[in-house]
Amino acid sequence: PATATSLDNLQSSDFGYFESANAFTSSLGNIVGVRNFSGTAGVIIDRFEFIPVTATLEAEYNLERAQKAVNALFTSTNQLGLKTNVTDYHIDQVSNLVTYLSDEFCLDEKRELSEKVKHAKRLSDERNLLQDSNFKDINRQPERGWGGSTGITIQGGDDVFKENYVTLSGTFDECYPTYLYQKIDESKLKAFTRYQLRG
Incomplete structure (x- = not known):
């Protein structure tokens, strides 16, 4: 929105529009208004418009x-x-x-x-240097993909994850941990290069 240095002799160019970017639905009894202006400057509101979104x-x-x-x-x-x-x-x-x-x-x-x-x-x-990043197989060919403990399940894609994802069950003691791993061929790694693991 535009600002004016003085409240005397205001021109139309001194005003600006603030438009909420989000459309929202309102049930009966809701109140629409403005509050909590920040700063010490005065605020002049010419009008509000609350119009249906086409x-x-x-x-x-x-x-x-x-x-x-x-x-x-x-x-x-x-x-x-x-x-x-x-x-x-x-x-x-x-x-x-x-x-x-x-x-x-x-x-x-x-x-x-x-x-x-x-x-x-x-x-x-x-x-991505990892093979089978979409978790199609676990423990089928650990030398060319994922290996892991028992209790790992592959879930199909949904609204949150478009592709497969894995669920690792909790472990009850240190003797039988839940784990998932993959060995990366050393020939794929570049000298003097840092790598980041994200998941």
Whole structure:
């Protein structure tokens, strides 16, 4: 919002709009208002508007949100590399945003964003030195994938995790711990390079 140096001779250019970015539903009896202004400056409110959100407006907002989230995955606009802090889980959450875009209002943009998310997933898989990052098998071929103790279950994807995930049961004593491991071929490791394990 705009600010004015003096409350005398205010012009329309001294005022600005504040618009809540989130649409919300309201049940009967709810109160809409403003409180807790920060700072010592006075605040002048010309008017409030509380208007219904149209499907088009909501679709545009969701599309803009999804576009920002997809673009934030990459180091540049040409999408040649992922940002180092981007995880598979992060990519899955962005994929959920794209999946729930309206086919009616933004089908072409949804397809384009879906392709970018798939590209991000491929880039993530390429930089990951672990095999079978989606937990398809455990203890089938420990020399080429995951090994672990008994009591580990593989769960199918859901709304939170788009792909498989594992559940490790609790351990009752130190003699029989619950564990999951994978050996990385030394030839894949680069000299003088630090690696980060995330999960």
